[in-house]
Structure formats: C-alpha cells, structure tokens
Amino acid sequence: MPVNNENWKPTIVAFCCNWCSYAGADLAGSSRLAYPADVKIIKVPCSCRVNPMFILRAFEKGADGVILCGCHPGDCHYSTGNYYARRRMTLLFSMLDYLGIEEGRTRVEWVSAAEGVKFSETMNSFVEKVRTLGPSVRLGDLRCKN
Amino acid sequence: MQKIGVFVCHCGSNIAATVDVKKVVEMAAKEQGVFHAEDYPYMCSEAGQSRIAAAVKEKGLTGIVVCSCSPRMHEATFRKAAERAGINPYMVEIANIREHCSWIHKDMTEATEKAVILMRAAVAKVHLNAPLMAGESRVTKRALVIGGGIAGIQTAIDIADAGYKVDIVEKTPSIGGRMSQLDKTFPTLDCSACILTPKMVEAASHENITIHTWSEVEKVSGFVGNFTVDIRKKARYVNMDKCTGCGVCQEKCPSKKPLNEFNRGLNTRTAIYTPFAQAIPNVPVIDANSCIKLKTGKCGICEKFCQVGAIDYTQKDEIITEQYGAIVVATGFDTIKLDKYGEYAYNESKDVITSLELERIMNAAGPTKGHLERLSDGKAPKEIVFIQCVGSRCSDDRGKPYCSKICCMYTAKHAMLIRDKYPDTNVTVFYIDVRTPGKNFDEFYRRAVEDYGVHYIKGQVGKVMPQADGSLLVQGVDLLDNKQILKKADMVVLATAIEPNPDVRKIATMLTASIDTNNFLTEAHPKLRPVESPTAGVFLSGVCQGPKDIPETVAQAGAAAVKVIGLLAKDKLKTNPCTAKSDELLCNGCSQCANVCPYGAITYEEKLINDHGIRRTSRVAVVNGALCQGCGACTVTCPSGAMDLQGFSNRQILAEVDAICR
CATH class of the missing domain: 3.50.50.60 (FAD/NAD(P)-binding domain)
Known part of the structure; x- marks a missing residue:
C-alpha cells in the first residue's frame, strides 16, 4: 500500500549479530555515516539466533520491514550460524511473500565489523525500498484486532 | 516484577547534542517498572557509576538500563558497577543511543524519538533478565604462534621468556619470513640477516619454544584458554634427527629446474633444498613436485650421498594434535x-x-x-x-x-x-x-x-x-x-x-577471527585493543593486522606477547554465562539441537522428570555450559521450543521487538 505522504515513517527492525554486523553498525556510527532513524537495531549473539517467530511478531506488531544482518558466509564467529540463518530466512521470506508481505520488506545482508560504509548503505537502500512499498498491514489484518 | 533504574548518559555532547536526554529521562520514568530515571554528563565516570550504586541502594533496584554508547564499549564497565552495587551483572542492559543514534542522526526530534524507543526496548528486555552466574574454565598454559617471521619469532621469544611454552608453526622450510629476504634495513642500513639470525637462533635454542617448520595449521577447535589445534607436519623426506645439514644432497641433486621461491623466482634451486644458508632448522626438504625419485622412482642420488642416512622417501604427512591456551596470528604479507x-x-x-x-x-x-x-x-x-x-x-x-x-x-x-x-x-x-x-x-x-x-x-x-x-x-x-x-x-x-598473506583467510576462518575488506585481520578495538582479535584468545602480531615496518612489527609482537602472558598467567577464566538451556518438561530428546551445535556442547540423558506431579523418565538434552558459546543455533532449531538462550531468550527478544513496534 504505497503512500504519498512524504512524512510517513516506516518502522524497521534490524537484527544484528554481535560479532560482525552490530560492530559494523557501531563503525557506521563512529564514522558518522547517516541512515534513517527508522531503523532500530536488536542485538543477537549470532544471526542463527533469529527465530522466524521474531520476524513474524515484528510484522504482526506493525513493523514495515525487517532486516537480518550477520557475518559474511565463512566468517561466522560460531563457524556455521549464518548458514542456518540463510536457509531459514530463504524459506521464511518466500512464505511471507506468499502471505502478502512483499519480498522488499525482508532482507538478509552480510556486514562485517569493518564495513561501516556497507551497513549505512544497506540501511539507506532498505529503508528506501520499504518507503516505496508503504505501510505493511497484511499480517496485522490477519490477526483479529479489537 | 523488576524495579528498574534508567541512567541516561550525555557523553559530554556526543549524545546530548542530538538527543534530548531530559526527554528520554522523562519518558523512561513513565515506563512500567521504572522506579528511577536520571541523566548524567558521563555515566561511565567514577561519579556516574557511584550514582548508579546510590540509586540501587536507595530505591532497591533489581535491574539497570544504561542509555549510552555501544555495549561493546562500556557494557563491562556497567556490569562491574552493578556487581559492586550488589546486583547481578547480567541484570544490566545497554541502550546504544550514541553509535546507533546520536552520531548518525542530525534531527534532534527524530534522534530523541529513536533514543526513547531504544530505551523502551532495553527496559522491556531487563524485565525478563534473570541473574546469571559465570562458570569457570581452565587455561592451558601453552601458546601457539602461526607464522615464523620476525613477528612470530619475537612474540614467541617474549612469551617463552616469561616461562610459558610456545609452539611456532611455519609453513615454509625455515623460520625467518620476509625479513630474511631483505638485504639491508632502513633507516640504519644495518644488514637484515645480521640482526635477524641471532633472533632465529635464540628462538630455536629456547627451552620453551618448539618450532614446527614445513607445517600448517589444519584445524582449530575450542575456545579461549582451551584450543585444540591439528597441525599438519608435511613430509620433509629428510629425517630431522639424523640430518647434519652438510648440504651434500643439495650439491648432488640433479633436478635443478624449480624456481627458487626465496629469491622470488629469479633463479632456480634443486629439488632437495634449504631456502637459505642461515635457515633454521638447517635441514633440507624435498620438493615432491620436482624430485625425480618421488615422481618416477628413479634417481635416489641424495640418498646415496647422504653420509648419515637421513633421506627417507617413505615419509608421509603427519597430523599432530596439541592443546593451547592462546593463539597468535603472525602470518605476514x-x-x-x-x-x-x-x-x-x-x-x-x-x-x-x-x-x-x-x-x-x-x-x-x-x-x-x-x-x-x-x-x-x-x-x-x-x-x-x-x-x-x-x-x-x-x-x-x-x-x-x-x-x-x-x-x-x-x-x-x-x-x-x-x-x-x-x-x-x-x-x-x-x-x-x-x-x-x-x-x-x-x-x-x-x-x-x-x-x-x-x-x-x-x-x-x-x-x-x-x-x-x-x-x-x-x-x-x-x-x-x-x-x-x-x-x-x-x-x-x-x-x-x-x-596480507593469502593463507590468512583460511586461518581466520578456522579461528573465527574477523577480517576486513582488504584481508587484514580486524583488531578488537582500533585504538585501545590493537593486538587482540575480537575472538577471545586470538591475538595479532605484525603485518597480518595492517602494513608495518620492522620496528612497529617487533613492538606489536611484544605487545601481543604481553596479552598472551596475561591470559596464560590466569589459572581459570570466567566463561560466558549466556548459554543455551533446555526446558526438560518440553524437550522430547529429538537430537536436532545436537546436530546444529558447532561445539558438541549438547548431550542427551535419561532423566527422571516431575511433570506437574507426574513422574516420568525422559530422554532430554543437556547443555555443557563450559562448551556452549551461546550462538543460539539450537534454540531456533528446537521444534518443541524447549531450548532457549540465557541472556537472549525468546521472551526477551520478543519484548524488544514489541517495544520497537509498539
């Protein structure tokens, strides 16, 4: 549901692994690389800690986009965690797309601790994408609201 | 119900210039369960920490939220402050309103709104925090240095001088590294070999140093204080105990085509060779790709001329497994x-x-x-x-x-x-x-x-x-x-x-040490922890971390050694208590969690379980807290929702999600 309202602000939840992406976000911060304030980061030890349930809950509660950031393939602090995350999210995102939560509202991105620039660029492009898609109401609608 | 205190830091003007801290305090005070909220210019200062302690005492707080810089910066500081104030250190959560907020946003209204949301998420999480106790693990008092250049040699000598055992693993036939290839060194123009070879000899003759040349690290498992490392000792085809280093084999070897790596391929060497005259150990290796005997079965000249019978064409690669408390990467460039x-x-x-x-x-x-x-x-x-x-x-x-x-x-x-x-x-x-x-x-x-x-x-x-x-x-x-x-x-x-040496990528993957876009290993903090990797127990020495000249490399090698010594001097380390835990009532022993655990931390036991008054025996997952590193792979895999991660539980993360999306 795209909106014409310039002032509409999406709610974006970003899950970042402690070792790479959270540190990448810190580096983006200390390098003053701006991205929209709509992005709120939740720290998890590893991208594999992100249960699909968390993402469904975010959409249910009104998130307009959810992004999961982890270490690059092969660089996971726990060796294999990001591979599990990748498989789970591939499955989840295709299911969400089927449910009507467009592909553009979900993303997995690998950001290392040294990639402050990439973190900022990723968030900018992701927020931009979600803005074009407008508010996500699909999962909220599925639930009975009082 | 927790009694929570929220402490908002100005960080001088770093936060206060873009976030209205008073507003954050005001909003915090309205949150459910928040019994105390205040701001202070520098929460991390002694005075700031005392304010936390005072509030804990006065209001009987059970949980703390600090809205400040990244937890990577001061989480440990505030956890210690909480501990001193008499509450469990894991009852502290940080809302990162500096790196993730004030430093990247310019608009004060927007930044303040975001800071309030981050504060709420942290408050929501602390409500569900539980006190955690750190366990202890033993420290193996032996260090591994990967790479035998000047960085590795200096690190090894410094660690060995402090009385700890060190192993150097070097993939070429000799230690010495790049510095051994240099002719003179700036800015004094002294001869490189003249200052390096005494160090090589010192390392080789040191009672605490073992050198594995022509060897490579094959596999690393374990964690800080308790690494298990497989080292591949490549077949040298020369018996190191017998060889006297006389060099006759090299004079007689008829295979003279292979390019001399030590001379950067500018001339050739023989198939059996020591890379340079001062090589340590002074024992040649046979390059199996160019040796006529190993390739065709004919020749055997070196064996004939060797006076002591040191040549052994039947040697095979050997894998040795060693235990280490710390690992230093010194893989060079x-x-x-x-x-x-x-x-x-x-x-x-x-x-x-x-x-x-x-x-x-x-x-x-x-x-x-x-x-x-x-x-x-x-x-x-x-x-x-x-x-x-x-x-x-x-x-x-x-x-x-x-x-x-x-x-x-x-x-x-x-x-x-x-x-x-x-x-x-x-x-x-x-x-x-x-x-x-x-x-x-x-x-x-x-x-x-x-x-x-x-x-x-x-x-x-x-x-x-x-x-x-x-x-x-x-x-x-x-x-x-x-x-x-x-x-x-x-x-x-x-x-x-x-x-960086191209092999560093492979080594970084084995050590789960992070690497930057240029393949340099990342330090734990660019200014304050320059010789430590973010992976506990892994240290950095020399050019593998960034371009350096010899004096800087030697200085960093010494610094890395000091960090290793500091680690090995401890008898026991505190382990991360944020480990997985299985709910025995829910677990049905399906084994899926053990399949995804990278540390083999999960085993299964038959246990007598009291299920709401009904006693039954059930096969349930048991997590070894010393082995679990707290990644959480098992928690998502568990089909019955029995597995959860302490400190990052399902309920805690959902509470954060709810707080952000509300």
Missing part, C-alpha cells in the same frame, strides 16, 4: 600480483622488477651474488627508475586502497645503496607523496636526496615501454613542472603494494 598492471610491462621485460626482487639482487646470497645487474643481459644498469605506489593508494579495484607504508622508506634505502655502491648510476624516483613518519625516517629520506643525489619527481608513470635495444622508455608526468616526461632507463623498480 606478500606483494600483490601485477597481472592487472600491464602498463608497467612487468611480465614483458625482465628488467622491470619489484622492490623485493631488487632486495634479492642486492643481497650477496641472491641470484646475482649481490651485483646490481640487469636480469636480461647481465649488464650493469646506468639509469634506474623507481615507481612508487604500484597498487597502493589505488582508487580502482586493480590495487589496494591503503598505503603500504614501507615503500617510501625502502625505496629511499635502495636509491641510497645504489648511489653509494655505483656512483655513476642515476636514480630517479616517481612518487605521489613521500611519507616518512617515523624516528629518523625523514632525515634518511633527506640524505637520499641531498647527499646521494637521488632525483625525486612528483608524478605518476603512465607507461613503461620496452625498446628494441633492450632499454625501457618510461613515460610519466612531472606535476611540479607540469610537463610530460619521457625517460630512458635500463631498469625499472616497482614499489609493489603489500597484501
């Missing part, structure tokens, strides 16, 4: 490949060489016995052009974006040595900038220009064109005179960018 730099004609002309190749040419043990000669015709060059920043400070993807740091100085050194030894040879240097920050460095460069008459031209070279008469035509630009230059040269030397 190589120069970049010049395939993408066709304009310098490196692959076309033998007289276009890299600086490291010049180093070997200038060295008395090198391919020309130290005589400065053109490799094409053996003539002495009369005009030499040095080109700086070949692949360094490069804006496109052909080269490296960083400054290789050592090239300005070694080029001044080369120019000076050439002018000193061959005064009738002209030396011209094309440079972008001359960078000489270092003790006695600029003085050294000035000497090259003023005393030795080295001709420096500010400008880049566009093309090197080999001519029919064997000379080279160098086309460049003089930026200060604003004119094109065409210069005839007999030899062109390229100050080639350095890059």
Whole structure:
C-alpha cells in the first residue's frame, strides 16, 4: 500500500549479530555515516539466533520491514550460524511473500565489523525500498484486532 | 516484577547534542517498572557509576538500563558497577543511543524519538533478565604462534621468556619470513640477516619454544584458554634427527629446474633444498613436485650421498594434535600480483622488477651474488627508475586502497645503496607523496636526496615501454613542472603494494577471527585493543593486522606477547554465562539441537522428570555450559521450543521487538 505522504515513517527492525554486523553498525556510527532513524537495531549473539517467530511478531506488531544482518558466509564467529540463518530466512521470506508481505520488506545482508560504509548503505537502500512499498498491514489484518 | 533504574548518559555532547536526554529521562520514568530515571554528563565516570550504586541502594533496584554508547564499549564497565552495587551483572542492559543514534542522526526530534524507543526496548528486555552466574574454565598454559617471521619469532621469544611454552608453526622450510629476504634495513642500513639470525637462533635454542617448520595449521577447535589445534607436519623426506645439514644432497641433486621461491623466482634451486644458508632448522626438504625419485622412482642420488642416512622417501604427512591456551596470528604479507598492471610491462621485460626482487639482487646470497645487474643481459644498469605506489593508494579495484607504508622508506634505502655502491648510476624516483613518519625516517629520506643525489619527481608513470635495444622508455608526468616526461632507463623498480598473506583467510576462518575488506585481520578495538582479535584468545602480531615496518612489527609482537602472558598467567577464566538451556518438561530428546551445535556442547540423558506431579523418565538434552558459546543455533532449531538462550531468550527478544513496534 504505497503512500504519498512524504512524512510517513516506516518502522524497521534490524537484527544484528554481535560479532560482525552490530560492530559494523557501531563503525557506521563512529564514522558518522547517516541512515534513517527508522531503523532500530536488536542485538543477537549470532544471526542463527533469529527465530522466524521474531520476524513474524515484528510484522504482526506493525513493523514495515525487517532486516537480518550477520557475518559474511565463512566468517561466522560460531563457524556455521549464518548458514542456518540463510536457509531459514530463504524459506521464511518466500512464505511471507506468499502471505502478502512483499519480498522488499525482508532482507538478509552480510556486514562485517569493518564495513561501516556497507551497513549505512544497506540501511539507506532498505529503508528506501520499504518507503516505496508503504505501510505493511497484511499480517496485522490477519490477526483479529479489537 | 523488576524495579528498574534508567541512567541516561550525555557523553559530554556526543549524545546530548542530538538527543534530548531530559526527554528520554522523562519518558523512561513513565515506563512500567521504572522506579528511577536520571541523566548524567558521563555515566561511565567514577561519579556516574557511584550514582548508579546510590540509586540501587536507595530505591532497591533489581535491574539497570544504561542509555549510552555501544555495549561493546562500556557494557563491562556497567556490569562491574552493578556487581559492586550488589546486583547481578547480567541484570544490566545497554541502550546504544550514541553509535546507533546520536552520531548518525542530525534531527534532534527524530534522534530523541529513536533514543526513547531504544530505551523502551532495553527496559522491556531487563524485565525478563534473570541473574546469571559465570562458570569457570581452565587455561592451558601453552601458546601457539602461526607464522615464523620476525613477528612470530619475537612474540614467541617474549612469551617463552616469561616461562610459558610456545609452539611456532611455519609453513615454509625455515623460520625467518620476509625479513630474511631483505638485504639491508632502513633507516640504519644495518644488514637484515645480521640482526635477524641471532633472533632465529635464540628462538630455536629456547627451552620453551618448539618450532614446527614445513607445517600448517589444519584445524582449530575450542575456545579461549582451551584450543585444540591439528597441525599438519608435511613430509620433509629428510629425517630431522639424523640430518647434519652438510648440504651434500643439495650439491648432488640433479633436478635443478624449480624456481627458487626465496629469491622470488629469479633463479632456480634443486629439488632437495634449504631456502637459505642461515635457515633454521638447517635441514633440507624435498620438493615432491620436482624430485625425480618421488615422481618416477628413479634417481635416489641424495640418498646415496647422504653420509648419515637421513633421506627417507617413505615419509608421509603427519597430523599432530596439541592443546593451547592462546593463539597468535603472525602470518605476514606478500606483494600483490601485477597481472592487472600491464602498463608497467612487468611480465614483458625482465628488467622491470619489484622492490623485493631488487632486495634479492642486492643481497650477496641472491641470484646475482649481490651485483646490481640487469636480469636480461647481465649488464650493469646506468639509469634506474623507481615507481612508487604500484597498487597502493589505488582508487580502482586493480590495487589496494591503503598505503603500504614501507615503500617510501625502502625505496629511499635502495636509491641510497645504489648511489653509494655505483656512483655513476642515476636514480630517479616517481612518487605521489613521500611519507616518512617515523624516528629518523625523514632525515634518511633527506640524505637520499641531498647527499646521494637521488632525483625525486612528483608524478605518476603512465607507461613503461620496452625498446628494441633492450632499454625501457618510461613515460610519466612531472606535476611540479607540469610537463610530460619521457625517460630512458635500463631498469625499472616497482614499489609493489603489500597484501596480507593469502593463507590468512583460511586461518581466520578456522579461528573465527574477523577480517576486513582488504584481508587484514580486524583488531578488537582500533585504538585501545590493537593486538587482540575480537575472538577471545586470538591475538595479532605484525603485518597480518595492517602494513608495518620492522620496528612497529617487533613492538606489536611484544605487545601481543604481553596479552598472551596475561591470559596464560590466569589459572581459570570466567566463561560466558549466556548459554543455551533446555526446558526438560518440553524437550522430547529429538537430537536436532545436537546436530546444529558447532561445539558438541549438547548431550542427551535419561532423566527422571516431575511433570506437574507426574513422574516420568525422559530422554532430554543437556547443555555443557563450559562448551556452549551461546550462538543460539539450537534454540531456533528446537521444534518443541524447549531450548532457549540465557541472556537472549525468546521472551526477551520478543519484548524488544514489541517495544520497537509498539
């Protein structure tokens, strides 16, 4: 549901692994690389800690986009965690797309601790994408609201 | 129900300039369960921490939220403060309103709104925090150093001198590394071998140091204090206990084709070889790819001539498994490949060489016995052009974006040595900038220009064109005179960018140490923890962390050693209590969690369970807290929702999600 309202602000939840992406976000911060304030980061030890349930809950509660950031393939602090995350999210995102939560509202991105620039660029492009898609109401609608 | 205190830090103006901290405090006070909220200019200061302690005492707080900088910065500080105030350190949560908020947003309203949301998420999480107790694990009092160059050698010696056992694993046949290939060192011009070989001997003869050359790290498991490492000792085909290093085998070996790696491929060596005269250990290896006996079964000359029967063609690679408490990476560097730099004609002309190749040419043990000669015709060059920043400070993807740091100085050194030894040879240097920050460095460069008459031209070279008469035509630009230059040269030397040893990627993956976009290993903090990797128990020494000259490498090697000694001096380490925990009532023993656990931390036990008054025996997952590193892979895999991660539980993360989306 795209909106014409310039002032509409999406709610974006970003899950970042402690070792790479959270540190990448810190580096983006200390390098003053701006991205929209709509992005709120939740720290998890590893991208594999992100249960699909968390993402469904975010959409249910009104998130307009959810992004999961982890270490690059092969660089996971726990060796294999990001591979599990990748498989789970591939499955989840295709299911969400089927449910009507467009592909553009979900993303997995690998950001290392040294990639402050990439973190900022990723968030900018992701927020931009979600803005074009407008508010996500699909999962909220599925639930009975009082 | 927790009684929560929210403490908002101004961080001077770092936070307060973009976030209305008073507003955050005001909003915090309205949150459910928040019994205390205040702001302070520097929460991390002694005074700030005392305010936390005072509030805990006065209001009987059970949970703390600090809205401040990244938890990577001060989480430990505030956890300790909480502990001193008498509450469990894991009852503290940080809302990162600096790196993730005030530093990236300019609009105060927007930043304040975001800070309030981050605060709420942290408050929501703390409500569900539970006190956690750190366990303890033992420390194996032995260190592993990967790489036997000057960085690795110095680290090993310093650790060994403190009384701890150290193993050096070096993949080439000898320790010594890049420094052993250098002829002279700047800015003193002392001979590299003369200052390095005593260190090599010291390492080899040290009672606490074991050196595994011709060996590679194969597998690493475990964690800080308790690493288990498989080391592949490659077949040397020479019995190290018997060999006396007499060198007869090398004289007699008929296979003389393989390129000599130590001399950068400028000449050849035999199939059985020691890389250089001062090699340690002074025991040759047989290069199985060029040995006639190993390839065809015929020959066996070295075996015939060996007086002590040290040659053993039946040797096989051997894997040894060792335990270590700490691991130091000192894998060093190589120069970049010049395939993408066709304009310098490196692959076309033998007289276009890299600086490291010049180093070997200038060295008395090198391919020309130290005589400065053109490799094409053996003539002495009369005009030499040095080109700086070949692949360094490069804006496109052909080269490296960083400054290789050592090239300005070694080029001044080369120019000076050439002018000193061959005064009738002209030396011209094309440079972008001359960078000489270092003790006695600029003085050294000035000497090259003023005393030795080295001709420096500010400008880049566009093309090197080999001519029919064997000379080279160098086309460049003089930026200060604003004119094109065409210069005839007999030899062109390229100050080639350095890059981390290509193997470092494999090693970083094994150690789960992080690596940056240029393949340099990332330090735990760029300023305050420069020799530690973010992975606990893994330390960095030398160029694997970033370009460095020898003095800096030695200094960092010592610093890494101190960190290792500090770790090995402890008998026990506190383990991370944020580990997985299985709910025995829900677990049905399906084994899926154990399948995804990278640490083998999950086992299954038959347990008698009291399920709401009904006693039953059930196979349930049990997590070994000492092995679990808290990644959480099992928690998502568990189909019955029995597995949860302490400190990052499902309910805690959902509470954060709810707080952000509400």
